[in-house]
Amino acid sequence: MLSLAFNxxxxxxxxxxxxxxLPIFFGxxxxxxNAPFGEATFGIFEVxxxxxxxxxxxxxxxxxxxxxxxxIGKWELAFGFSGTTAGIPRLNIYDQSYTAIFLRGGYRLKFxxxxxxxxxxxxxxxxxxxxxxxxxxxxxxxxxx
Amino acid sequence: xxxxxxxxxxIANYHSSLGSSSILREYVFAYTYPYSVSSxxxxxxxxxxxxxxxxxxxxxxxxxxxxxxxxYLQFEGSFWGSYTDKVGDYDVSFGKISFSSYSSLLKxxxxxGFFTTFRRSAYIGRYxxxxxxxxxxxxxxxxxxxxxxxxxxGDGYGYFSGFVYNNSGVPLWSGFYKTFNxxxxxxxxxxxxxxTIIPVRVEGxxxxxxxxxxxxxxxxSFLGYVFNSENLKNGLIFENRLGYTGFFEGGEMxxxxxxxxxxxxxxxxxxxxxxxxxxKRFRPEVFIxxxxxxxxxxxxxxxxxxxxxxxxFAYNNSHRSFYLGMEFEYAKFGF
Numbered sequence: 001m002l003s004l005a006f007n008x009x010x011x012x013x014x015x016x017x018x019x020x021x022l023p024i025f026f027g028x029x030x031x032x033x034n035a036p037f038g039e040a041t042f043g044i045f046e047v048x049x050x051x052x053x054x055x056x057x058x059x060x061x062x063x064x065x066x067x068x069x070x071x072i073g074k075w076e077l078a079f080g081f082s083g084t085t086a087g088i089p090r091l092n093i094y095d096q097s098y099t100a101i102f103l104r105g106g107y108r109l110k111f112x113x114x115x116x117x118x119x120x121x122x123x124x125x126x127x128x129x130x131x132x133x134x135x136x137x138x139x140x141x142x143x144x145x
Numbered sequence: 146x147x148x149x150x151x152x153x154x155x156i157a158n159y160h161s162s163l164g165s166s167s168i169l170r171e172y173v174f175a176y177t178y179p180y181s182v183s184s185x186x187x188x189x190x191x192x193x194x195x196x197x198x199x200x201x202x203x204x205x206x207x208x209x210x211x212x213x214x215x216x217y218l219q220f221e222g223s224f225w226g227s228y229t230d231k232v233g234d235y236d237v238s239f240g241k242i243s244f245s246s247y248s249s250l251l252k253x254x255x256x257x258g259f260f261t262t263f264r265r266s267a268y269i270g271r272y273x274x275x276x277x278x279x280x281x282x283x284x285x286x287x288x289x290x291x292x293x294x295x296x297x298x299g300d301g302y303g304y305f306s307g308f309v310y311n312n313s314g315v316p317l318w319s320g321f322y323k324t325f326n327x328x329x330x331x332x333x334x335x336x337x338x339x340x341t342i343i344p345v346r347v348e349g350x351x352x353x354x355x356x357x358x359x360x361x362x363x364x365x366s367f368l369g370y371v372f373n374s375e376n377l378k379n380g381l382i383f384e385n386r387l388g389y390t391g392f393f394e395g396g397e398m399x400x401x402x403x404x405x406x407x408x409x410x411x412x413x414x415x416x417x418x419x420x421x422x423x424x425k426r427f428r429p430e431v432f433i434x435x436x437x438x439x440x441x442x443x444x445x446x447x448x449x450x451x452x453x454x455x456x457x458f459a460y461n462n463s464h465r466s467f468y469l470g471m472e473f474e475y476a477k478f479g480f
Contacts, residue, residue: 035325037304
């Protein structure tokens, strides 16, 4: 029976491209566990975040993702749900939480993986439903090939 | 953690905010409301009731099912309440219908629909009325919820996901479990739609049984975390359990101890339980336990296996309640 694979991930996005108020680059580390379900499928669980200051302003982002994935050759595809709690005073966000569906596609090279992670945030407040995609790139270092 | 906690309900509510389905071994669908802690203004919501009783006490419970071809259909329902806590009383009803089947893609899978109702009353006081003295209650919270859950089980692993619709948010959860090298692990994530004030929470569990021939040792550890961007340590909670099962000619003895710690290392509660199952006809089992910090939280009982049915009689001193239950192959009843 295959055992668990542990990962250290780095997620990054470029919010400054769509909003000049925001930093051009934003990234955070995450610790993850992959549990193989069979030869080519697995469960993913990741928790990560970052906390830093710009002047007197603290920015905090915590994120978790739990999903289901599969390997096709050296390609990896996954989907699931992400939960994000953020404190970004510049955007009037104070300890607020959001849910997203994430889709992920990446390429494996021995212990290293990388690709695109696309969380699509589901915003349903005051009777209105909308979505906010937040594309990211990621690289991952795993304990297993 | 509110400073005012005093009873198990306070503790349980706090744990419920972390979604620990294991605190009292109850089946919780994770539609917990993180602010349902007992405090000065005492806000209680759905799941708090799930967590306020010992694992065996089911005042009214029924489950019945049967095979339909290669599939399985089950109905489950329960009702319980409390009339002894410090705020007033509550009652909870729960109903569930499950359909299980098998496909090569999803393996064994189950789709369940369920609903709950929750009513919470405040105890106003005891007043004279005509020639009598009556207890007055005021109904102040009524909630109903409905949801769906999907579970897929393979050989040594499983994946589950679901949601509940109610009027305090739409929790959406997903998780998976896996068995490997004798270890059992489980991860779960819960986040909410339709509100941003309820934080995300994540949970991880690990357990293992060490088989030693004449005895087994087992451990279980739970770590939960509610995301909190203001204070990262605040949301941590730990539950740990150690167990011993000894095998003798006369029967089998189990000793279990579990305890709960907050992120700051504060002890929130503990529960020792001792069981003995006699190797005799009907396989009678006696058990006794103590649940701290509930006042007089002693519980105990006896169970018998008769004609392949399990009968249990138990007493819980904290609720001053008796439980009589019987379990069939495809059905359970309890009162």
